[in-house]
Amino acid sequence: MVLFLGLGYGLLVTKAISRLSASIRDISGRCYLPAKEKGAFRDLIKSLNELDGEVRASDRLREKTENLRREWISNITHDLKTPLSPIKGYAEILCDDTEKTIPQCKRYAEIMLKNAAYMENLIDDLKLTWQLENDMLPINRQEQNIVRFLRELSIDILNRPKYEERTIAFQCSENITDETAIFSFDKKLFTRTFQNLIINAFVHGGKDTEVTVQISVSDCWLNINLSDNGIGMSAEETDQLFDRYYRGTNTESKSEGTGLGLAIAKSIIELHGGTISVTSSPGAGTAFLIRFPGI
Known part of the structure; x- marks a missing residue:
């Protein structure tokens, strides 16, 4: 009796392993059909279902990226x-x-x-x-006053004939001092990044768009908020805004940009250990929050 039970259990396990092998082949071939998560192997079936979902999501992302690249x-x-x-x-x-x-x-x-x-x-x-x-960008980080840098950059932009009638409001929290404003960054790369963000607001936000630069420090984080009162963007646009191959459509005239500016800006910020996020909605303007740790 014990022998028969052992043989039966062995056959059951062998059959389950065969199904597992077939399921893995199906996932690899993109023809797997999610199974019901029940029985002794429900945890394994659940893992296979999740793996299939992740593979399909990865395929969709790759296809989307490839379409954007083309x-x-x-x-x-x-x-x-x-x-x-x-x-x-x-x-x-x-x-x-x-x-x-x-x-x-x-x-x-x-x-x-x-x-x-x-x-x-x-x-x-x-x-x-x-x-x-390819992680081949040389970076020259030096400790500098980030508040002074952003203020001078804003003045430089407004001194250009194309933007001399524009407005950039500059706000700095009370807890910012000469000591807390010191941050290690590559001036050339930061100039490119923040110049791109500010000028983008003017180019895509409409002729009456104003930009506000807010700087604060909280819990050892440097927070830089760049906001505007422009025409804003849809959720679909903000979801793709930092994609390397994406070009926005939220402009009245053809932009002379390359479609790489914001993706490059995001990469430069991350290269400095920071993060960037965006919030926007049609008619309500756009705001970028850039954060750096360790200040």
Whole structure:
């Protein structure tokens, strides 16, 4: 009797192992059907169901990223060709035999320079993206006054003719002192990051958009809040905002950006040990919260 029970149990276990092997093959082949979690092997079945769910979620994420990558490559290809057309066109005009005035030549040259500068920025973004993805970006961190840095950066932006009529309100909490404002960061990379966030608010938020920069320290965390009163974004846009291949649509005119700025900004912040999050809704503006530990 004991022998028969042992054989029966052995057959049961063998059958269960065979089903387990088949289930793993099905998960690998993306043809697994979730089973009911019952019986002696319910914990194992539950784990298989969860594994299948994770695999399928990973597949969806990979497909989404790949679609964004293809779209981004298509956009970048178009953006590289766009400035090349006027550069080539005006170069041909300058090289033909027709007589041209000095003002005409100067105007053509200015257009060519503007488009060449755009191409240079695009290539720089692509290079920086590659460096960040492969952990090859050199970083020069030095202890500096973060409040002074952000204040001077805001003034620099407002001194540019394009933004001289804009407004950046600057607020600093009472617990910020010369000592607590000292933070170790790469000035060049931080300039790129916060300049991108502020200018993005002006470009995408509407002509009357104002930006507020708030700095505070709490529980050894440095908090930098960049908010605006612009047109805001939908939940779908904020969910994809930091995707490396995503380009937002929340702008009245075509942006000259590369679609890499916010992804690069997020990577630079994380490279300094920080985090960045965004909250926004249509008609209610947008707010970025950047936090750094250890201050």
